[in-house]
Amino acid sequence: MYDKEKDLIGAFLRGEVDRRGLLKGLGAAGLTAGTAGTLFNMMSTQALAADFDWKAHSGKSLKLLLNKHPYADAMIANLQAFKDLTGIEVTYDVFPEDVYFDKVTAALSSGSSEYDAFMTGAYMTWTYGPAGWITDLNEWINDPSKTNPQYGWDDFLPGVKASCAWNGQPGGALGSEDAKQWCLPWGYEQNNLSYNQEMFEKVGASVPKNLDELVATAAKLTKDVGGGVYGIGVRGSRSWATIHPGFLSGYANFGQKDLNVSEDGKLSAAMNTAESKAFHAKWVQMIQESGPKDWSTYTWYQVGTDLGAGASAMIYDADILGYFMNGGDNKMAGKLAYAPFAANPEATAPTPNIWIWSLAMSNFAKDKDATWYFLQWASGLEHAIFGATKMDFVNPVRASVWKDEIFRERLNKSYPGYVEMHDVSAPGAKIHFTPQPLFFDLTTEWAATLQKMVAKEVPVDEGLDRLAESINRQLAEAGLG
Numbered sequence: 001m002y003d004k005e006k007d008l009i010g011a012f013l014r015g016e017v018d019r020r021g022l023l024k025g026l027g028a029a030g031l032t033a034g035t036a037g038t039l040f041n042m043m044s045t046q047a048l049a050a051d052f053d054w055k056a057h058s059g060k061s062l063k064l065l066l067n068k069h070p071y072a073d074a075m076i077a078n079l080q081a082f083k084d085l086t087g088i089e090v091t092y093d094v095f096p097e098d099v100y101f102d103k104v105t106a107a108l109s110s111g112s113s114e115y116d117a118f119m120t121g122a123y124m125t126w127t128y129g130p131a132g133w134i135t136d137l138n139e140w141i142n143d144p145s146k147t148n149p150q151y152g153w154d155d156f157l158p159g160v161k162a163s164c165a166w167n168g169q170p171g172g173a174l175g176s177e178d179a180k181q182w183c184l185p186w187g188y189e190q191n192n193l194s195y196n197q198e199m200f201e202k203v204g205a206s207v208p209k210n211l212d213e214l215v216a217t218a219a220k221l222t223k224d225v226g227g228g229v230y231g232i233g234v235r236g237s238r239s240w241a242t243i244h245p246g247f248l249s250g251y252a253n254f255g256q257k258d259l260n261v262s263e264d265g266k267l268s269a270a271m272n273t274a275e276s277k278a279f280h281a282k283w284v285q286m287i288q289e290s291g292p293k294d295w296s297t298y299t300w301y302q303v304g305t306d307l308g309a310g311a312s313a314m315i316y317d318a319d320i321l322g323y324f325m326n327g328g329d330n331k332m333a334g335k336l337a338y339a340p341f342a343a344n345p346e347a348t349a350p351t352p353n354i355w356i357w358s359l360a361m362s363n364f365a366k367d368k369d370a371t372w373y374f375l376q377w378a379s380g381l382e383h384a385i386f387g388a389t390k391m392d393f394v395n396p397v398r399a400s401v402w403k404d405e406i407f408r409e410r411l412n413k414s415y416p417g418y419v420e421m422h423d424v425s426a427p428g429a430k431i432h433f434t435p436q437p438l439f440f441d442l443t444t445e446w447a448a449t450l451q452k453m454v455a456k457e458v459p460v461d462e463g464l465d466r467l468a469e470s471i472n473r474q475l476a477e478a479g480l481g
Contacts (some may be wrong), residue, residue: 068096195308197314199229252432258434275461307321353433356397445467
């Protein structure tokens with residue numbers, strides 16, 4: 001029964017038939033979607049297990065610590081496939097993001113062995129790694145006896161993969177040859193423009209192509225759309241997270257940095273150059289003229305909610321934030337579009353700073369080899385395809401998934417411009433911050449200074465000079481400057 005269909009799926013898994021041909025063939029055979037899916041999952045599991053002993057740790061158990069997120073939802077929905085493949089039992093705890101990272105820090109800092117693996121951001125590993133709380137995964141990635149030969153480590157987007165690796169030296173380049181792979185990239189976010197097509201058409205606005213146009217377009221939208229709609233949403237709370245999305249993406253596009261690294265490895269503030277001051281001045285003007293009235297309280301949540309509710313005309317923030325606002329029960333669902341954005345008119349392409357939802361192994365994991373089996377499955381191609389085509393795992397980190405026609409068509413159908421935005425931006429997408437142990441303190445102070453500039457409590461030039469002085473003092477006190 002189903003022998004021909006099995007042959008067709010087998011040809012697909014061997015790369016002899018593309019996904020379009022597979023689906024067309026299964027449809028012609030009269031299989032229902034449910035039957036085809038069951039058959040495909042069975043064949044995929046068999047193919048995945050063909051060249052690797054996935055049952056080596058059968059009977060063991062793992063526990064995960066997860067953030068409440070669509071990426072975690074996709075993994076949970078597919079978790080039975082891992083259990084069937086390996087015989088490893090998996091349990092998990094899920095916490096909302098406002099408490100999640102406190103849970104992670106508490107578990108790791110106490111040396112708890114309750115959790116074997118957990119979700120993290122790459123920035124957090126700059127603390128966890130040097131503290132000895134997480135494991136360098138190179139040991140497993142480079143061991144052919146422990147890693148599926150089909151894993152495809154070279155399939156990860158280069159800038160994303162490198163951003164999860166650091167040698168632990170303050171100022172050391174991410175992804176250097178001596179870097180430790182503190183985590184595996186899982187799903188990521190670029191920062192570009194998401195905008196309301198109806199509002200743009202109503203006032204005759206074009207999608208801005210550089211920072212000057214962004215400032216002018218945001219002002220026009222604020223003036224002309226009406227109904228209290230403001231032109232642009234960006235984050236403003238007193239947090240490092242205000243600096244990392246649109247702000248740093250545009251800032252880096254002008255070739256500006258957070259810190260200088262001297263030849264002897266000493267760090268110093270780099271944000272009070274003339275070019276940096278010019279960028280800050282335009283950013284501050286944009287918020288003053290066209291941002292929300294209570295901008296200084298805005299996190300990613302308020303930025304996204306306003307776009308989805310029709311309170312703002314566009315955002316310069318995480319692309320997946322714009323993605324989720326275009327669906328569900330959001331008032332503006334179906335009215336949003338997306339565009340890559342290079343702030344510098346002389347730049348050839350965008351340079352989005354990125355956030356990476358990643359997977360890391362606790363250094364206190366009870367069984368690291370079994371934990372690695374889970375990590376390589378969860379970051380593997382088969383699960384990535386499942387999440388991208390059946391769930392909202394919208395920004396996968398594998399190049400082959402972005403080449404998948406079914407995935408691209410799914411996005412093109414309901415998210416105009418999203419695929420192009422990703423493709424144009426991906427080559428320049430990476431973490432543009434300098435890795436160092438004071439990262440969260442210094443960037444939070446940067447956000448606080450930005451708040452004072454927008455509130456006109458300090459001129460831009462003076463504010464950046466004061467910020468640089470304070471940062472240099474802190475770096476020196478920490479032995480880094």
